Amino acid sequence: MKVEPINYNLKSDLEKNSILNSYKIFLKTCNFDIQIIIQSNKKDLSEHLNQIEKNIQKKENKNIRKLGKQYINYIKKINSSQKNSSKVFYLIISDNLKKIENSSNASEIIKADLREKYFKIKECLARCGNSVIEVVDKKEVINIFDSFFNTRKFLNK
16 A cells, blocks of 8 residues: 655644654554555656746746746755655555465455455554555556665666
8 A cells, every 4th residue: 555644844743743643553553564665756846847937937027037036946956955855655564364375265355354454554544644545556566666676777767
C-alpha cells in the first residue's frame, strides 16, 4: 500500500500530539509484520515556473513583475538545493499464514487476512491524516520495486 503523508511541520502543537497518539495506536494495533519503505522524489517544477513566467509577462505593473521574478529565483534556489523533495511511504505486509498453505481455500484465506490488515492500517493511518492507497496494479508494483532496486537509474530523473 502507498501512504501519502501529511506535512507534520505545518500542524499546530495540539494537532501534532493528536497525530502522535494516533500513530502510537497504529503501532500497537498492528500486531503483524510490516515493512516500511520510503521513497524521496525531487519535484520537476519547470511547468510551474513556465506558467509563472507567462503570467508575469501579462502584467503591466513593474512591481508585480519584479515580485514574480523574485519568486521564480526563490523557487529555483530551493530546487537546486534539493529541499523540495516529496516523500511517499510504501507499506508491505505479509500473510504469516504458513500453516494453511496446503488447504484447498488457502488463497481465499490469505486474501481475507491481507484485506483485514489493509483496512486496519488504512483506518489507523487515516486518523493521523494520511492518505492510504492500495496498490493492486501489477505494473505499478513492479515500477515501485524497480525504483528501489535500481536507485541509480531513478536518481537522475
